[in-house]
Amino acid sequence: MSTKSILNDIRNGETFENQDARNHFLRKVALYVGLYGAAFLFIIPYLWMISRGFQPRWQLFAAEPYLIPREITFEWYSFLLEGTPIVRWTVNTVIIAGGATLAVLIVDSMIAYSVTRLNWPGKRVVFSVIVASFMVPGIVNLIPVYQIIVELGLLNSYLGVMLPVIAGPIGVFMLVQFFKDFPDEIEESARIDGFSTFQIYTRLVLPMMKSALTALGLFIFIWTWNSFLWPLIILQRESMYTLPIGLVVLQDTMTAQQPGLIMASALFASLPLFIVFLLLQKQLVEAVQMQGTVG
C-alpha cells in the first residue's frame, strides 16, 4: 500500500460514490489511527527512559516534567560508569547468559539427536517425562533448587544461576520437533560411508540445524540475560550481581530519588539486547514462533 493509493482512497472517500467506498475508507482510517496510536503509546516509555537519562537536575526536578530535554547532560552516565559497579554487572550478565546458552545448545542438541535418530531402551518414557515437565512452573522448584544449590556450595556462583536454566525442557522439545521433520537420508549414507555417530552429529547434524540452534540460542540468551528471580536469590554478593539485580539494588541504595541515574542505568542495561534485537529480529521472531508451535 503506497501513499499514493491512500490518497486515492481519501479522494474516493470524499466523493462518497457509494456506501461501500465510504465504509471502506472509514475502516481504513480507523485501522491507521488505531495502529499508529498504539505505536505512539508504546514508544512513550522508551522516550521517557532515554530523555530523563540525559536531563540535568533542574529539569528532572522541575514542577513540570520535560519529555524533550532542553539541555543535555552526560553526568548520569559518567556517574554510572565511575561510581557504580555496572560494568562488572554487565560482565557477569554476559558470562552467565553466554555460558548458559552455550551449555543449553550443546546438551539439548545432543539429547535431541539421540531421541530422534538413535534407538535405545527407555527412550520413549524418558522423553515423555521431559515433555510432561513442561507443565511444571519454575516457581515450584524455587525453594528446593535453592536448597540444592546451597548444599552444593554454589551460592554466589555463575554455575548456580546457570544450572537450573540448563535443566529446562523447552530447548529439548524445540529441537526434537525440528529434527523430526528433517530427512535422515544424508545421515544414512554417511553411516554407510563409515562415519561414526559422533562425526555425523558434529559434521552433519549441527551444521544442518543452524537455524533452529540460532533461534534456540537467542531465546535462551535473552531469557537468561533478563531473568530476575533466580539471580536475585542465588547471587547475594554485590560483585556477583547481574544487570537486572544490580539496577534494582542501585535504586534501593540511592539515598535520594535519582531519576536521571536510574533511567541512565535502565538504558545502559537494555542497550546490548536492543542491538541484538535490531540485528537479529527475524531470527528472534522465528524463535518466539517456534515456541508457539511447541504449544
Next chain:
Amino acid sequence: MLDLIAAMRTEGPRQAINLWWQEMVDEYDRRESAEGILLALPYLLAFVGFMLFPLLYGLYMSLYDWDALSPEQSEFIGLGNYQALMNDPRFWEALWNTIWFVILSVPPLVVFALLLALGVNRNVKGQTVLRTIFFSPYILTVSVVALIWVELFAGEGGLIRHWLAFVMEDPPRFLIDQTWAMASIAIATVWWSIAFNFIILLAARQNVSDRLYEAAKLDGASSYRMMRDITIPQMRNPLIFVVIITFVGSFQVFGQPYIMTDGGPRFATHTIVMYLYTTGFAGREFGYAAAVGYVLFLILITVSVINYYVLSENE
C-alpha cells in the same frame, strides 16, 4: 514393563527375565543404545538434578518445619505447613491480589495482542516498523520495565499524572493509591508482555489460508462474519496456547510488584509469588514456602485444565 510382569506370572520370574533380556538384545543394537544413552546423559543429569529431583524434594520439604541451616534437624510436621497456610489471612489476601492481577492483565494481554496482530497483518504502510515497535519490549528485563514505569507513574515529575492533569481534576496517585496500585502494575505488564502474544498470533494469522477469505468474499460475507467464522476458528489452537500461557504467567507475577511497590501500599500488591519469596527468604521458613509453591502448582494446573476444556468445548 507390563509384559514383564505378566510373563512373571505365567512363566516364573527367572524364565520371564531371560525372555525379556533376549527381547531387549534382539530389539536394540548394543552400540547404538550405548551411544544414544551417552548423548542423552548430560542433559538428563541436569534434568534429574535440577528439575525432577527438586520437584520431589520440594514436596518432602513442605512436610517439615524445615531448618535451612541444618536440614537434618528439621522436624516432620505432616501437613502442618499446608494447614498453617490455609489459616493465614495474608495467604488469602495474596491469592486474592494475584487473581485480581490476573483479571486485570489477562484480557488486555490477549485481546489487544489479537487486535494488533490482525491490524498489522492488514496491508498497512509501515508494517515492519509497527511490528518492531510492538515486539520490542520483549527484550527488556523486568527491572528496566518496572523502573521506567515507576518514573512514568511518579507523583512528582511523572509524565502520566502531568498529562492527565490537563484533562481531569485530580489524577490518581497510581502506585501509592491502594485501589490503583495493582492496575498500574497491570498497565506496565501489558506494555511489556504483549509482545510475545502479538508475535505468536501474528504468525497464526499468517498461517490462515487466503483462499478461505476469497471464497467468503465471493459469497458476500461481511468482515464481521469472516472474523467470526474464519479468523477466530482457524486461529483456535494458537489462541488457546496464548490464553493458557498468559494465565500461567500472570499468576506468577513477581518482579513488577517487588520493584514497583514492594507489595504495598498496605499489601495491596502482595502476590502469591511475593508471599512465597518473603516467607522463604525473609522469614527463612523453607518448608512453609515450599508448601506455597505446591499450592500454586495445583492452582496453575487446575486453571490450565479448566482453560483448556472451556476453550476447546467452545466450538
